Amino acid sequence: MLVSASPFGHVLVDDHHIPRYWATVWAMFHGPRLAASTLKRKLGHIEALYAHVDQLGGSLDDALHSLDFVTLGNVLEAFFAQLRNVSTPTESAQARWNTSFHFVRDICERLERDPTVGNKMESVRARMAQLDRLYLGLRPFRRRLGAKLRALPRNVVAALLDAAMPGSDANPFEKVETQWRVYAVVCLLLYQGLRRGECLLLPANFLKSEVDARTGNLRWYMSVQSNETEDDPRGTHPSIKTASSVRTIPVARETAQALLAYGENYRGIAEHGFYLSSARGAPLSLEGVNLALRRLTEALPVAIRAELFDRTGAHMVTPHALRHTCAVVRTGQLLKSGKTPEQTMMHLRSFFGWSRKSLMPLHYAKAALDDSLNDSWNDEFDARLSVLRNLPQ
Structure with missing residues (x-):
């Protein structure tokens, strides 16, 4: 259970009020980087996994300590089934699954990095990669594509x-x-359609330029990919969704200038490469991205x-809502x-990083052809006035 332990914040304890060992270790490493409310929420998600294993008669701490990947796989699979096997899955189930898995x-x-454990690094990494393949992309809550x-x-x-x-x-x-x-976050979500x-995985030098041999003009582009050269200290690690998500896409001059302005003048001196x-x-x-958009919405x-609630049913502008907007507008541009x-x-x-068999473009095409979107579309989506002109009334 989650208990308050002033001045250390919150800790997880079992039924005998003994601290959950690995949850405590995790909180010691990640707690200082998280807001108190965020840490409390994440510990609550992790406690749900501990409680699930307790009900099965096992010990999550023991399975983790021994790197028992068979047991861990069975535990994760059963926990996912529990989150999914409800009449009305909620979005909070996704957060609980992501936090627990990570x-x-x-x-x-x-x-794996502890030499005293006695496991061969290659073997442990192979089994961790198998966990990623089996469970990283699972989603207990899925929106209906018909929406x-x-x-x-x-x-x-x-x-x-x-x-x-x-x-x-x-x-x-x-x-x-x-x-x-x-502002850089909004540009990446709205103009580039990034998830x-x-x-959050973009390296500091992600923006590239080259001279167009046909026109002689400078053009900008960026690559979307995982950043495996960096040790990620974040409590919830961002990730690339699928192999199709790795891609290189163009960047308009106005967007590139805004992104460069942040990177060169306002990013500050950081000890990481993101x-x-x-x-x-x-x-x-x-969580920082979510909080920023919440502050903007408020x-x-x-x-x-x-009007936002009346037209979309949402009280807040979310990162994916900006990606939706980019997809609908660019679909209309291409068709027009x-x-x-x-x-x-x-x-x-x-x-947008969809697989060759993905049906998502069809849904955005339908949205772009909706009667409410039958305004004329301009080519320069990335210019601010054009963005406003190209959106539905």
Whole structure:
């Protein structure tokens, strides 16, 4: 159970009030980097896994200590089934699964680096890789693909960009460094259509340029991939969703200039190689992105927030809502430019990191052709006024 242990915050204990060993170790390493509320929430997710193993008559600490991957695999599979086997799965189940799985993975990685454990590094890594393949992509909560996908309303995006623009009176963040960090996140999500985890894995030098041999103009591009050269200290590790998510995509000049401005002037001196850095100089976390968008949403006028809920059913602008908006707008651009449906599907799969068999482009095409999106589409999506012009009324 989760108990308060002032001044150390919260700790997990068993029924005899003895601390959960590996949960305590995990909290010691990751707790200082997390807000107290975030650490408490994550420990609650981890406790759910401990309690599940207790009910099965086992010991999660023992399985972790001995690196018993057979037992760990069985435990994770049963825990996933428990989260999934409910009448109405909720999004909180996904957070609980992600936190629990990455907790197990993190402890195994730490034990792998301990020479006193006596396991061959290659063997442990192979078994950890097998855990990743089997369980990393599992999702106890899945949205129905039949649900309507919609871009954020034009007024919502206009107000959001006003709030995110560095130096704007509507910007809710006091420090200019924070304003530029959040603006860079919005650019990556809205203009480049990246997933939240993909943004957080970008290395500091991810933005590249080259001279176009045909026009002589400078063009920008970026690669989306895992950053395996960095030790990731974050409590919840961001990850690349699938092999198809690894891709190279173009970047408009205006977007590149904004991203360079943050990286060169406001990122600060950091001891890590990730592009997005927190105010403390650590890699920006998944929770940090969520908090930033929550602050931006709360800064929107009441009427705009009401429109957001009325049009989308959401109270907050989420990272994936910005990716949805990018996908819908770019789909409409491609169709309006004369691309065939097949060409459009191919471009979308390449740009957004979907597999060749993915049906997601079809859903975005349907959204782009919705009557509410039948405005004329301009080519320069990445210019601010064009973004607003291209969004639905």
